[in-house]
Amino acid sequence: MIFVILHLAMSEKLNNPSCATCGARQKSVFCSLNSDQLVQMDEHKGCDFYKKGETIFKEGAIARGLFCVNKGKIKLSRMGPSGKEQIVRFAKGGDIIGYNSMLSRRPLSATASCLEDSAVCFIPSQQFFALIKKDPNFSLKILELTAKNWDDASRLITDMAQKTTKQRLAEMLLWLKETFGLDEDNCIDVKLSREEIANMVGTATEAVIRLLADLKKENLIALEGKKIKMLDIHGLVMLADLID
Amino acid sequence: MIFVILHLAMSEKLNNPSCATCGARQKSVFCSLNSDQLVQMDEHKGCDFYKKGETIFKEGAIARGLFCVNKGKIKLSRMGPSGKEQIVRFAKGGDIIGYNSMLSRRPLSATASCLEDSAVCFIPSQQFFALIKKDPNFSLKILELTAKNWDDASRLITDMAQKTTKQRLAEMLLWLKETFGLDEDNCIDVKLSREEIANMVGTATEAVIRLLADLKKENLIALEGKKIKMLDIHGLVMLADLID
DNA sequence: CGCGCGATTGATTCGGCTCAATAACTGTGG
DNA sequence: CCACAGTTATTGAGCCGAATCAATCGCGCG
Numbered sequence A, B: 001m002i003f004v005i006l007h008l009a010m011s012e013k014l015n016n017p018s019c020a021t022c023g024a025r026q027k028s029v030f031c032s033l034n035s036d037q038l039v040q041m042d043e044h045k046g047c048d049f050y051k052k053g054e055t056i057f058k059e060g061a062i063a064r065g066l067f068c069v070n071k072g073k074i075k076l077s078r079m080g081p082s083g084k085e086q087i088v089r090f091a092k093g094g095d096i097i098g099y100n101s102m103l104s105r106r107p108l109s110a111t112a113s114c115l116e117d118s119a120v121c122f123i124p125s126q127q128f129f130a131l132i133k134k135d136p137n138f139s140l141k142i143l144e145l146t147a148k149n150w151d152d153a154s155r156l157i158t159d160m161a162q163k164t165t166k167q168r169l170a171e172m173l174l175w176l177k178e179t180f181g182l183d184e185d186n187c188i189d190v191k192l193s194r195e196e197i198a199n200m201v202g203t204a205t206e207a208v209i210r211l212l213a214d215l216k217k218e219n220l221i222a223l224e225g226k227k228i229k230m231l232d233i234h235g236l237v238m239l240a241d242l243i244d
Numbered sequence C: 001c002g003c004g005c006g007a008t009t010g011a012t013t014c015g016g017c018t019c020a021a022t023a024a025c026t027g028t029g030g
Numbered sequence D: 001c002c003a004c005a006g007t008t009a010t011t012g013a014g015c016c017g018a019a020t021c022a023a024t025c026g027c028g029c030g
Helices: A002-015 A023-027 A035-044 A099-104 A125-134 A136-162 A165-180 A194-201 A205-217 A233-241 B002-015 B023-027 B035-044 B099-104 B125-134 B136-162 B165-180 B194-201 B205-217 B233-241
Strands: A046-050 A055-057 A065-071 A073-079 A085-092 A111-114 A118-124 A221-224 A227-230 B046-050 B055-057 B065-071 B073-079 B085-092 B111-114 B118-124 B221-224 B227-230
Touching: A023 A065, A035 A118, A035 A125, A065 A099, A065 A125, A073 A118, A073 B136, A085 A165, A085 A194, A085 B136, A099 A125, A099 A136, A099 B136, A118 A125, A125 A136, A125 B136, A136 A165, A136 B073, A136 B085, A136 B099, A136 B125, A136 B136, A165 A194, A165 A205, A165 A227, A165 A233, A194 A205, A205 A221, B023 B065, B035 B118, B035 B125, B065 B099, B065 B125, B073 B118, B085 B165, B085 B194, B099 B125, B099 B136, B118 B125, B125 B136, B136 B165, B165 B194, B165 B205, B165 B227, B165 B233, B194 B205, B205 B221
Parallel strands: none
Antiparallel strands: A046 A118, A055 A111, A065 A118, A073 A085, A073 A111, A221 A227, B046 B118, B055 B111, B065 B118, B073 B085, B073 B111, B221 B227
16 A cells, blocks of 8 residues: 555656746746745646657647646647648647637637657646736736737738748748757758648648748758758748748 | 816817726626726726728837727738738727737737727726736636637638638628628628728639629629628538538 | 729639659568 | 558649739719
C-alpha cells in the first residue's frame, strides 16, 4: 500500500512539473502570477505527454479547461465544409490553447494536434475563471491576447481575400519564421508536409510545390530536403506585401 | 455669460443622452452596469453625430477610447496591400467599436465609416479600463466578446480559403441578414453598393453582379432595385455550407 | 435635359485547381 | 543492409472560375 502511494506521488511529481520552475511560464500569460496563485495552479493542474500526430482536443467538443504547452509544437486547424483542413494557428512552449472556447461559451472551434512530441498541462476551467475574477491584471493579459488574436485574424482575412497564392505562401513562410524561428542553418525550425503548408495557405499541395520552386528560382529561399532555408527575408516581405 | 453656460448645458444634455435611458445599452456589453457605474460613464463620455459616409476613426491611428453606437449602421474595413478595401465587420446600435485596439495595445486595425447617419458615443480609455479593473463581470463580458470575434474571424478565414466566390456571397448575404435583419418586405435592411458587397466577399464588383444574377435565377433571392430580397434562406444556407 | 456615378454585360486572359502519372522518401521486416 | 510497401513530393496536361478590360445601360440629381 505504501508502495502504491509512493509510486503515485512520484509519478505525479514527474507528470506535474511545478509551475514555479516552468521555463515556459516566463513567456506565457502566467508570467506575473504570485506564489500563492502558482501553488493553486500546481494543485489543480495535470500534465500529459503526446506523441507526434496525436490529438489533444477535437473541434466541436466542449472545453473543460485550457491547455498550456510546456514543450513541443502544436497545430490548430478546422475542417472546411468540403473536408479540407485549414490550419489557423500554431502553439509552442508557453502558449495556451483551448481557452477561447471557454471565454466564448462555444464548443471548441479547432482541433489541436502535435507536430512533434509534446508535453502539455491541463488547467481546469474553474481555476482559469478564478484567476480572471480575482486578478484584473491577469484579465488584462488574456484580453490583450484575445484582442491580438482577433487583430491578427482580421488581417489574415484581408490577405486571404486579396493576395495571390504566391504572396500568401511568402507570408506564411514569414509567419512560420516568426513563430518557430530559424535553426543554425537559417532553416525554418518546424517540420511540415507540403500538404500542411497548403492547408495554411489555403491552396492545393501542388500549388505549394510549384510556388516553392518559383521562390527558389528567385533566390528567396533554398530547399534542403524538407527544410526551407530563408535566403532573402526582405525579398519575401516585399513579395508578400506587394511592395515594388 | 449666463447664456453661454446655459447654452453649453443644454447642448451637452442634447449631445449626451443618458446611458441609464439608452435603449441601445440593453443589448450592449454595458447592460448589467449598476447606477453608480452609469453615472460615471455619463460624466465622462461624449456623443457625436456622423453623416452617411463620414469616418469615425481611421486605420493606423492610436485609440484614445472606444465608441458605442447609439443609432446607425457602421462598416469597419481595412485597406489591403493593393489599395482595395476589405470589410471585416459591421456595427449597429448597441455595438462597441475601437476597443480592440486598446486591449491589444496596437494602432487601430480598421477604419470605421457610416453607412447611414449615426449617433456614436465616445468613452475614454480610462473609463473603460477602470470598469475592467473593478468589475470582473464586465471583464468577462468583454472577454466573451473578443473571444467570439476571434472565433468568427477564424471561421471566416477557413471560408475565405476554401469556399467558392458564390458560396462566400451566399454566406455574406446570410451574415448581413443576421446583422441587420429583414424589413417588412423580406429585404436585407441595409443599403450597400455592389462594390461594398464585393469588398466583403473578397472579389470583384462584376463577379458580385453576375453571381447575384445567378442566385436570382435559382430563386434564392430577388433583386428589387438596390434591395436584396431573401426568398430561400434554407437554400442559401445549403449553398454556403456546401450541403447537397 | 444632360451629366456622372453605379450597375450591368460581354470578351478575353490567366491563375490556380484537378486529375493522372511518376519519382523520391520513410519506415519496416527479413 | 536490402527489399518492399506505403506515403509524400514532383511534374505535366487540361480545364474552369474569376479577374481584367472595355463598352453600354440606367438612374438620380442638379
